[in-house]
Amino acid sequence: MKFPVTLAAASLVAISHAAEVPKVFDGLFQQDVVVKGQVGMVLPPKEIDKYVAKVEQAARKDTKWFREYSKQTKPGIPLPYDDRLGLTKEEYSEYLALWNKRAFKPMEEVMLVLRKNSTGTWSLTGTGGASTVTTLRYDATADTFRSPNGELKRIDDIKADPASILGEWTGHEWKFEEETSLGKTKENFAVGRFADNQYGLIVYRVQDLSSEGTRLLDKSLVVRFPLGKAGAAKPPAKPAAAPAKPAKR
Numbered sequence: 001m002k003f004p005v006t007l008a009a010a011s012l013v014a015i016s017h018a019a020e021v022p023k024v025f026d027g028l029f030q031q032d033v034v035v036k037g038q039v040g041m042v043l044p045p046k047e048i049d050k051y052v053a054k055v056e057q058a059a060r061k062d063t064k065w066f067r068e069y070s071k072q073t074k075p076g077i078p079l080p081y082d083d084r085l086g087l088t089k090e091e092y093s094e095y096l097a098l099w100n101k102r103a104f105k106p107m108e109e110v111m112l113v114l115r116k117n118s119t120g121t122w123s124l125t126g127t128g129g130a131s132t133v134t135t136l137r138y139d140a141t142a143d144t145f146r147s148p149n150g151e152l153k154r155i156d157d158i159k160a161d162p163a164s165i166l167g168e169w170t171g172h173e174w175k176f177e178e179e180t181s182l183g184k185t186k187e188n189f190a191v192g193r194f195a196d197n198q199y200g201l202i203v204y205r206v207q208d209l210s211s212e213g214t215r216l217l218d219k220s221l222v223v224r225f226p227l228g229k230a231g232a233a234k235p236p237a238k239p240a241a242a243p244a245k246p247a248k249r
Contacts, residue, residue: 022140024172028200029114034233037225038106039129048098058086076165132221133204145174152176168195183210200225
């Protein structure tokens with residue numbers, strides 16, 4: 001009668017193993033399960049460019065006003081209408097209509113897997129363009145990431161406006177920022193999910209500025225991946241067995 005006890009123990013081990021995944025990854029990744037994703041960017045239709053050019057021209061005419069006016073709105077969200085933006089009300093309406101047609105444009109298929117390191121930290125290993133985040137190590141106890149630059153600390157959770165460039169999504173974010181006599185370094189990492197709960201999202205950015213303000217490095221990454229069974233990568237198909245050779249007579 002030892003079998004039921006052994007089976008129960010095995011079930012408890014399985015539950016314990018699953019519970020090890022940090023809360024920030026819960027529902028997005030499972031430990032050691034490969035997930036397929038796409039590196040890409042969200043873009044509106046090209047027709048919007050002519051309106052953007054007009055706004056940029058207006059901004060150059062009155063940089064002080066535009067800078068102050070831009071502070072009234074969260075980054076990545078269209079500015080409210082003002083005739084000083086260089087658009088008529090009709091053009092502004094067309095601009096918003098085009099903005100609402102923005103869509104995710106995949107550029108590269110990648111694979112992601114959440115692994116626990118021997119040191120007790122966690123890492124997301126990615127292929128291709130997603131390999132940028134592979135150097136990050138998550139410490140669940142401290143709720144921090146560590147990169148070659150330093151420690152990324154947890155900041156306010158993300159609750160993106162539906163009108164933002166990526167659309168409506170929620171997530172967690174960490175940030176590193178350091179300024180020395182040589183320049184300034186900024187690094188952000190965020191992970192979350194879209195409002196429709198069909199896709200997860202990773203957003204990463206690192207910037208290096210010289211002491212004169214020259215941009216030395218500016219690397220951004222957006223990875224979208226299906227949630228649940230839809231995101232699990234299928235194991236490679238086994239090669240067909242070679243036909244048996246006829247026996248020699």
